[in-house]
Every structure is written in structure tokens, then in C-alpha cells.
Amino acid sequence: MDTAKLELAVQRYREAEEALEAAHADVRAEAVAALREAPGQEGEAEIARITGWTPELVLGLLNGQV
Numbered sequence: 001m002d003t004a005k006l007e008l009a010v011q012r013y014r015e016a017e018e019a020l021e022a023a024h025a026d027v028r029a030e031a032v033a034a035l036r037e038a039p040g041q042e043g044e045a046e047i048a049r050i051t052g053w054t055p056e057l058v059l060g061l062l063n064g065q066v
Contacts, residue, residue, distance in 0.1 A: 032061050
């Protein structure tokens with residue numbers, strides 16, 4: 001059995017997962033920074049619009065729930 005292609009696919013998958021997790025952490029950090037710069041409903045709405053997150057999720061960022 002030749003498993004080289006499977007091993008390569010698994011490696012690529014793991015690398016993609018790591019990149020996605022890092023990108024998500026970056027988005028969260030930038031969203032929190034933006035919320036601190038523009039607190040209030042207008043800032044929250046803009047972050048929700050850009051990220052596609054719900055307003056509740058955006059508010060959860062400040063509470064460390066996301």
C-alpha cells in the first residue's frame with residue numbers, strides 16, 4: 001500500500017488548520033482593537049458587518065467569550 005499521497009494530504013490539511021486558527025486569532029485581536037477604538041453600537045455594527053459575526057458575538061469579544 002502506497003500511503004505517500006495520504007500522508008501529503010494529511011500534512012496539507014494540518015497546515016491549513018493551523019493557518020486558519022492563526023487567522024481567526026488575528027481577526028479576533030483586530031476586532032477587539034477596533035472595538036476599543038470605536039466603542040458603542042456604531043463600532044459594534046461595523047465590526048459585525050465586516051466580519052459577518054452577530055452583534056452578540058462581537059460583544060462577546062470584549063468579555064473574552066470568543
